[in-house]
Amino acid sequence: MSPAPPAAGGLHRAGPADRARFLLRVLLPGAAEGLIRRRPWAMSLAERLRTDRAAITTLRDLRHRYGPRPLRLSVAGRSLVLLLDPDDLARLLRETPDPFTPASWEKRRALEQFQPHGSLITPGPERAARRRANEEALDSGRPEHRLAPALTARIHQEAAAVAERARAGGQLDWDLFAAGWWRSVRRLVLGEAAADDTALIGLLDRLRSTGNWSMLAPRRGRLRAAFLDRLRTAIDRADPDSLAGALRAGPAAREHGVDPVHQVPHWLFAFDAAGAATLRTLALLSCHPDREAEVRAETAAPWPGTRREPVAPLPRTRAAVLEAVRLWPTTPVLLRESTRATRWYGTVVPAGTAFAAFTPYFHRAEPPTGYRDRFDPDIWRDGTAAGHPALVPFSAGPAGCPGEQVVLLTAGHWLAGLLAETRYRTVSALRPGPDRPLPATFDHTGLRFTARRA
Ligand code: HEM
Known part of the structure; x- marks a missing residue:
């Protein structure tokens, strides 16, 4: 039954049964998968139980019964506003960081395990310089990072090595891919001296696992100090043509005292x-x-590392990556906290309220258009995605991801390197093809391909 409309317009409050459904079908499965570090066993179970589909359906049902306005609920004593409409999500992201700070209490508790002064969890005036330091070093907004030739040369070396190992063994899986991926990440971020520093990532992984428990876990001060000490040494040694080298040399770090x-x-x-x-x-x-044929045609051209400049822009490959992140957002909950009272449809919502947007719902169900459960990279090139304020795999506005272009550059050239001489066929349980709606949960750690020379 539909609830009665709230008095004088305003906002609905979810009843106890809907609160319980939201908790069980949206929040708990996400928390179980691991919001800061994914747990492979939980991902695998979630894929089999189709938990994200259930979460999307739950939110669609809430919207159907309560209407599109933000829905108020309280979860474990925390006052929460759940967004259900693209325009409201656009407002939340636009009006960041004031009055909607990304440094919500839950996020601070989770991320401070390994980044106590990271831009995303910095409240107040100190945020601006930290955000700027990220934008400068990552060349935000520029498809081609100023260090792109050096970065892509390293990417192609690592991707070619993984492809060769895959062909030799006849298969590629997450573990084989991840070993090469992390080597390339260390080289891109910290330069050649850190290429084999797997211990650094091991320390980070342990802190991230603790971060999964957010406010329930104690701080691991000694482990964090060990990680940050080791990282400081690596940053001091980082080559000038690495991302950390760019951050160290940038004006925000030099003039505004932002510590890389x-x-x-x-x-x-x-x-x-x-x-x-x-x-x-x-x-x-x-x-x-x-x-695949389109992407192969685009990635077959030579790339830097063979000394050709500028780097290949790879628009189709990048669009395919964007589409993968739309279908399976890696930040499924965009969370903000209000720094002062805000007004929504005539209702004053007090300061300190959490605002949440569940992106798998927005990316697939709202608005209900044709692309939602299909792989359609063209929407990122023909203006469709740009016209939808709620298609935000990298978030948007003043706290939108400053690393988006670096990610697309890295992923695009990794795919180019993997595909160059090798053909892959997905052989793990879930094959994301066009014959049926794409699943809402996709466990990347369970992926397996056969690999043979192209
Ligand atoms: C698939 C890969 C990635 C996705 C989908 C992604 C997405 C996002 C999203 C959704 C946010 C906003 C989070 C929020 O509002 O709570 C964010 C923030 C951020 N991302 Fe990314 N990100 C990715 C990779 C990266 C990488 C590789 C870097 C750096 C090299 C990066 C740097 C950042 C930073 C610094 C912030 C905080 C921005 C701020 O404080 O305003 N991201 N990212």
């Missing part, structure tokens, strides 16, 4: 998501032969 050691942990953490997106894109391509 507190910004780089987020980069290392977030490159994990970029790896997941890259391998999922490979699976999509291997199951969509027409799309």
Whole structure:
């Protein structure tokens, strides 16, 4: 039954049964998968139980019954506003960081395990310089990073090595891919001296696993100090043509005292998501032969590392990666906290309220147009995606991902390197092809391909 409309317009409050459904079908499965570091066993279970589909359906049902306005609920004593309409999401992202700070209490508790002064969890005036330092070093907004030739040369070396190993063994899986991916990430971010520093990533992984428990976990001060010490040494040694080298030399670090050691942990953490997106894109391509042919045609041209400049822009490959992140957002919950009272449809919502947007719902169900459960990279090139304020795999506005272009450059050239001499066929349980709606949960850690010379 539909609830009565709220008095004088305003906002609905979800009843106890809907609160319980939201908790069980949206929040808990996401938390179980691991919001800061994915747990492979939980991802595999979630894929089999189709938990994201259930979450999307739940939100669609809430919208159907309560209407499109933000829905108020309280979860474990925390006052929460759930967004259900693209325009409201656009407002939340636009009005960041004031009055909607990305440094919500839950996010601070989770991320401060390894990045206590990272831009994303910095409240107040100090945020601006930290954000700027990220934008400068990552060349935000420029498809081709100023260090692109050096970066892509390293990417092609690592991707070619993985492809060769895959051909030799006849197969590619997440573990084989991830070993090469992380080597390339260390070289891109920290330069050649860090190429084999797997211990650094091991420390980060342990801190991220603790971060999964957010406010429930104690701080691991000694482990964090060990990680940050090791990272500081690596940043001091980083080549000038690495991303950390760019951050160290940038004006925000030099003139505004932004310490690179507190910004780089987020980069290392977030490159994990970029790896997941890259391998999922490979699976999509291997199951969509027409799309694969387009990408092969585009990536067959020579690239830097063979001294050709500028780097190949790879628009179709990048669009395929964007589409993989639309279908399976690696940041499924965009969370903000209001720094002061805000007004929504005539209702004043007090300061300190959490605002949440569940992106798998927005990317697939709202608005209900034809692309939602299909792999359609063209929407990123023909203006369709740009016209939808809620298609935000990299978020948007003043806290939108400053690494988006670096991710697309990295993923695009990784795919070029993997595809160059090798053909892949997805052989793991879930094959994301055009014959049926694409699943809403896709465990990248369970992916397996056969690999043979192209
Ligand atoms: C598939 C890969 C990635 C995706 C989908 C992604 C997406 C996002 C999203 C959705 C946010 C906003 C989070 C929020 O509002 O809570 C964000 C923030 C951020 N991302 Fe990414 N990201 C990716 C990889 C990267 C990489 C590789 C880097 C750095 C090299 C990076 C740097 C950042 C930074 C510094 C922020 C914080 C921005 C701020 O404080 O305003 N991201 N990212």
